[in-house]
Amino acid sequence: MNATGTEIRTAVCVKIGDSIISDLLMSVYILAFIFGLIFNILTLGPILQQVRRQNVLGIFLLSLLLSDILFIFTMPLWINYYRQDHHWQLGVMSCSVAGFFYYSNMYISIYLLCCISVDRCLVVTYPLRSKTHRTSCYAWAQCVSIYAVVTVLHVMVLFNDNLQDAHDGRDDRCYETYPMEKPVALFNLLRVGVGFLLPLLVLAVSYWRVLATVGQSPGLSAQVKRKVRLLSFGVIGIFSVCFAPYHILLLTRSLIFYTRPLESYCEFEQWVHFAFSCTLALSSLNCVVDPVLYVLVSNGIREDVKVCCKRNKTTQTNERAPSRHNTAKLNNQII
Template sequence: MDKTNFNLTCVTISNSPISDFLMSIYILAFILGLAFNLLTLGPIVQQVRSQNTLGVFLLNLSLSDLLYIFTMPLWINYYHRDHHWSLGSLSCSVAGFFYYSNMYLSIYLLCCISVDRCLAVTYPLRTKAFRSARYAWVLCLVVCVTVMSGHGLVLFKDNLQDAHDDTQDRCYETYPMPQPVALFNLLRVGIGFLLPLLVLGLCYWRIMGQVKQSEGLGEQALEEDKKGSIQSIWYVILVVSDSLRWNKLMLFPMLN
């Protein structure tokens, strides 16, 4: 009997300060995320119209973020009700699908941007022929289809779970977590965090090394390098800002 009471105490998450904390984070993320994406959408569209490959990647990244941002009010309501999902299993599945899809879409689109920037800086002449807007659209399509197809499995395997009783429904929160689900979460962290982090680190290292080697270039080459540097500034700002949200998204599956 004591053991049972102890287990129930461990998995109880209702009426907890963590709900208010998560709700505050989501409200702040919703306001800032919506404002930032809407403000940058205009300049990004102009880049796409000029057939800029970086603009194509940024547009897809922004649209992915907006899809997730529009589901945030559902999660805000969920945490406001102390982890009680009252909107039905279908809305839970849709919100969860966009949550996981956006997480990995953002990560792998950032990897595409990093590899594209790395190729543009380290092999500008060799890669100029195929680094076109069409090439960027194809890559984005492959990433979107792959990620959404993979997370269709999450949509069908996970559902609205009752953690304690019939009056307290959880959305993608099952406690205590079954061992296969816990192992799957750790696998997701490895594929969705560690592997992309390695790609981003290698690309950044190659770009910095190439920049140091270009200090002795002529005036014309320096002018071309200046244009690339402007795009690289956008790239760095993007990586830093999106990584803050990325780390938060990956932290939840790992902690679970």
């Protein structure tokens, strides 16, 4: 770090004191931990059933669930961090590991959401031609590639970046060191462009094609069209609510760092600090809404949940449904 940056940091670029917002952030992480763990565990069985049937959507859902579970297991560390009023008392390495799982989950989730949106687009717009490409092997290859690329990139950042930049030893902060370094600011800009704006564009175009195709299809019932619209708007809405505020502020902070003097930059960081912390906490809610959005909306998986919860269902009831089930199965492939 250069001398100017050291002087600014020594003089405390951003003062983080005791605040009721720390309790608010802790509450958000506690709720995300509890409901995220419950929802993901409850939906694990039904998703595994879809994977056994070589269902492509089920494979994406399982990959999403595994990423969420790994992140959820690190949430108690962040809960303790905010309970201690932004003091990380667990060492430098644990701070880096917790941050690694936090940000890896964020971008693994974003790209898996993109894969799901593209898959839905192919099913609706090219139902026949997409059959040759929508295989379980192809879906697994996509998931493994996303995990590998995101993991390698974050491992490279951890090894090339000084761990002290993640953990501020003087104030015992974790990923709240100020001012940011130039390589960090550049990496933030890349994260916003490649990790958020590009996937958002892909997702928006995919669901725009889905909505346009479904709206012009006379063979689909009004109920199926409504569910497709709900899924489409739900994905875009959740994507925007969970990830957009964080990336917008991240982009703004990085641009201010490049365009303003350090003193002015520190004033800005002080002003937006808790707002930025809130957007980061908001992004953690994706591990709660992922299973709700993609599992409970899907008829096929919702039926598996009912089977898991009501194993003593009578055979007579099952025999009445086949014709209705077979009719709905074709429409469920679109959803």
